[in-house]
Amino acid sequence: PYGDAPLNAFATxxxxxxVIDRAAATSARGATFGVTALNLKGDTVWSRRYPYTPVAxxxxxxxxxxxRLMSPQGPRPGIPEAAIREPLYVPSFLAAVTDAIAxxxxxxxxxxxxxSGNSQFLVIAPNGNLVGTVPVKRSVLVSAIDGDVVWMIDRxxxxxxxxxxxxxxx
Numbered sequence: 001p002y003g004d005a006p007l008n009a010f011a012t013x014x015x016x017x018x019v020i021d022r023a024a025a026t027s028a029r030g031a032t033f034g035v036t037a038l039n040l041k042g043d044t045v046w047s048r049r050y051p052y053t054p055v056a057x058x059x060x061x062x063x064x065x066x067x068r069l070m071s072p073q074g075p076r077p078g079i080p081e082a083a084i085r086e087p088l089y090v091p092s093f094l095a096a097v098t099d100a101i102a103x104x105x106x107x108x109x110x111x112x113x114x115x116s117g118n119s120q121f122l123v124i125a126p127n128g129n130l131v132g133t134v135p136v137k138r139s140v141l142v143s144a145i146d147g148d149v150v151w152m153i154d155r156x157x158x159x160x161x162x163x164x165x166x167x168x169x170x
Contacts, residue, residue, distance in 0.1 A: 004095035014106025024091035033096035103145035
């Protein structure tokens with residue numbers, strides 16, 4: 001659950017593939033993540049690193065995850081705690097980026113790791129320049145972005161999903 005393997009996002013209309021290097025930071029200072037834009041031939045269009053503020057992974061969060069797995073209702077009841085913890089990858093900090101969505105115009109939206117009720121999406125233009133940030137409720141799944149229109153899936157108080165269409169003004 002705390003993996004930091006690279007993410008990929010595909011902007012087919014813009015003929016781009018984005019590879020997001022989101023390796024967890026090892027220090028709170030000077031943390032960066034990388035984005036490489038490739039064309040459909042596999043050639044690098046641009047490659048950049050972006051600074052971010054890493055979020056520490058709380059020990060209580062890991063303990064809660066392990067306890068959920070071991071609970072009688074969990075997927076691993078009866079398995080010794082050491083057998084769960086030993087192979088578990090637990091970095092000091094969360095991966096910088098938790099989700100990546102490529103828009104139809106070739107821009108890239110990256111959900112940054114955080115601990116507040118809202119997530120921040122970092123928006124990167126097709127040329128690699130930072131455009132800005134967009135706050136979104138953490139529970140919302142951003143599904144598609146077409147220009148300034150964002151399609152999302154949210155859930156009501158009964159956990160019933162519903163579709164939200166929003167317009168982002170620059």
